[in-house]
Amino acid sequence: MKEMMVGSVAPVGPVGRWGAAPPQELLERMKDYGQEGAFALWDELSPEDRDLLVRDIESLDLSRIDRIIRRSMGSQGYLAPAEPVPESSVSRVEERSPEDKERWWKKGLRAISEGKLAVVLLAGGQGTRLGSSDPKGCFSIGLPSGKSLFQLQAERILCIQKLAAQSSDSPRNTLPIHWYIMTSPFTDDVTRKFFESRKYFGLEADQVTFFQQGTLPCVSDDGRFIMETPYKVPCCIFSYVNFSFMIHPTIYGQDAKLQFIAICFLSFTHGV
Secondary structure, three states, rough: OOOOOOOOOOOOOOOOOOOOOOOOOHHHHEEEEEHHHHHHHHHHHHHHHHHHHHHHOOOHHHHHHHHHHHHHOOOOOOOOOOOOHHHHHHHHHHHHHHHHHHHHHHHHHHHOOOOOEEEEEOOOOOOOOHHOEEEEEHHOOOOOOOOOOOHHHHHHHHHHHHHHHHHHHOHEEOOOOEEEEOOOOHHHHHHHHHHHOHHHHHOOOOEEEEEEOOOEEEEEOOOOOOEEEOOOOEEEEEEEEEEHHHHHHHHOOOOHHHHHHHOEEEEEOOOO
């Protein structure tokens, strides 16, 4: 067998690129996080499956995953049940005077015109129960107009922006409502193209931010990766209750931090 020259690339093909043991550097990293068990069946894998396993693990942010696992395992069981809001702190619209309603309405429009409100749409779901793998937001709900759920939401935002501008002392200085749309790894690309092809339904492209719902490897009670196959680490999607954790890289990232820092209110729309 010819010796490979230093700096050359290992051959890739039926023989695979890995030998009798996993890549040493990757194996050491996995040991650091107590996840070396992912390589337990390495000897039984074909060269192709070894390549798949290595690529799968290399795609994971191991340090971040380890922090999340440790934080979860260090928590003290379930959260305490939420207590009802004191009755004295609740005000029902139907019980308020017309003057109070008008005051609230104007206060809300003023906050909107000052850019203090953002809308978050949880739109990571597919229409599998409707017989399609497309995002549910792309579906028409049967209105005569044929408008999709995404379009209906966009038009509501445009309408509210218009009302806020009309009520403002400086309509030209009214700031747009920023729309954060949470997708999933399964719907992200289709959702972005859906908006682009429809010119964002009249919204400005820079007032719409897409971000993907986070994923994490499935782990056992002791924090070890649960293997889907000997060469695949399965990942599950965060639930909506972990929204603040999922949105963190987008809203609190360097690019978005300055524009988000002045936003005081988040309006959560129903997930689609």
